[in-house]
Amino acid sequence: MAARSYPGSRYDPSPLVDLASPTARERLSPSAAKAFFRLMDRWSVRDDDARTLLGGVSNGPFYAMKKNPAERVLEADRLLRISYLVGIFKALNILNGRALADEWVQLPNTNRIFGGSTPLAYMLKGGVTAMQTVRRLLDARRGGV
Numbered sequence: 592m593a594a595r596s597y598p599g600s601r602y603d604p605s606p607l608v609d610l611a612s613p614t615a616r617e618r619l620s621p622s623a624a625k626a627f628f629r630l631m632d633r634w635s636v637r638d639d640d641a642r643t644l645l646g647g648v649s650n651g652p653f654y655a656m657k658k659n660p661a662e663r664v665l666e667a668d669r670l671l672r673i674s675y676l677v678g679i680f681k682a683l684n685i686l687n688g689r690a691l692a693d694e695w696v697q698l699p700n701t702n703r704i705f706g707g708s709t710p711l712a713y714m715l716k717g718g719v720t721a722m723q724t725v726r727r728l729l730d731a732r733r734g735g736v
Contacts (some may be wrong), residue, residue: 601659610667610670611667616664616665616666616667616670617664619665619670619672620663620664621660621661622679623665623669623670623671623673623711624660624661624663624665624672625660625661625674626677627641627660627676628641628657628660630676630677630680631644632698633680633693633720634680634693634696634711635693635697636696636711638653638657640711640715641653642674643715644676644714644715644722645669645673646669646672646718646719646721648669668719671719672719672722673724675719675722675723675726676722677729678700678726678729679696679702679722679725679729680692680727682726682729682732683695683696683729684735685733686695686732686733689705695710696709696710696711697709697711698710698715700717702711702728704724704725705727710725721727729736
């Protein structure tokens with residue numbers, strides 16, 4: 592019996608980024624930190640909540656990073672969290688106009704995932720797992736599901 596294979600394509604998949612690699616984290620950290628703070632500004636997220644979204648950064652390192660985002664190399668967990676948030680931002684801006692995309696995380700939501708609270712409150716409470724769920728929800732909506 593012949594082995595099944597996918598049809599040929601001239602496109603190769605993007606290589607996976609090894610977040611355990613210090614070199615990869617050094618390369619990604621400055622732009623990730625800048626994107627994070629721009630996102631928090633666009634979404635009108637308070638600094639305390641932004642620190643929680645990053646996984647519980649204390650005041651000193653948070654404000655140092657906010658002042659100079661390119662200075663610090665982020666841990667893999669923080670890069671993953673920022674990646675989810677950037678994906679959520681992208682999906683919201685594909686699905687909605689800018690005003691609604693920027694307000695969406697702060698608006699009460701009747702979807703059973705959120706139970707009437709805001710997507711931001713859900714992500715603050717549930718951490719990375721909740722960010723992944725919100726990202727998947729929005730990606731499914733983008734796909735017409």
